[in-house]
Amino acid sequence: MEKLPITREGYVRLKDELEHLVKVVKPSIIAAVAQARELGDLSENAEYHEARKEQSFVEGKILELESQLAKAEIIDVSQLSGDKVKFGASVTVENLENGTSTTYQIVGNVESNIKERKISLSSPIGKAIMNKEAGDVVEIELPNGQKIYKILKVEFK
Known part of the structure; x- marks a missing residue:
């Protein structure tokens, strides 16, 4: 299973x-x-x-x-650590086109909720930032076009 x-x-x-x-x-x-x-x-x-x-x-x-x-x-997210984005990480990203930054938590499909800033590890953003670390720049293909984000911070809370 x-x-x-x-x-x-x-x-x-x-x-x-x-x-x-x-x-x-x-x-x-x-x-x-x-x-x-x-x-x-x-x-x-x-x-x-x-x-x-x-x-x-x-x-x-x-x-x-x-x-x-x-x-x-x-x-148990509180038991996780590391520098790379993985399940449970809280990741702050900056949209390099407009300079806005947002923090998302990477979660599974069943608990993803964009209003709570919880995104699925299988979402376009989740897939693009998985296994990346602070300082990395990623290009993400979204329904409304391509976006470029810089990962500012990866933490586990």
Whole structure:
């Protein structure tokens, strides 16, 4: 089975999401299905069909989360060190075109979230900076064109 690297924080977040779906969301959907079923003819019962659709979606999400958790390999980022970019690293890069700098944490696919500045090691930026170190300049092919970044700092927090 292929292991999925994940931070402890990411693992806890997935477990919490799974628990919420199983203990809160799924029971409320089951109740909604039962209530809609009582409304009569199921072939013309929009509430019933909508509740069943939602139930199917939630059950699919539960299976997905269970699979991700089963494959998870928790990596304690605080125990990592080094000068090169790898999973768990916080990397500060400078866009050489406009001079702006941004810090990203390199994480696995299941916990990437650009709003939190967590990028997947398999994303275009993640792939381009992997195994590089401070001072290296990388060219990255992005959907909106090619960008050039300089790695300013690599640290493990």
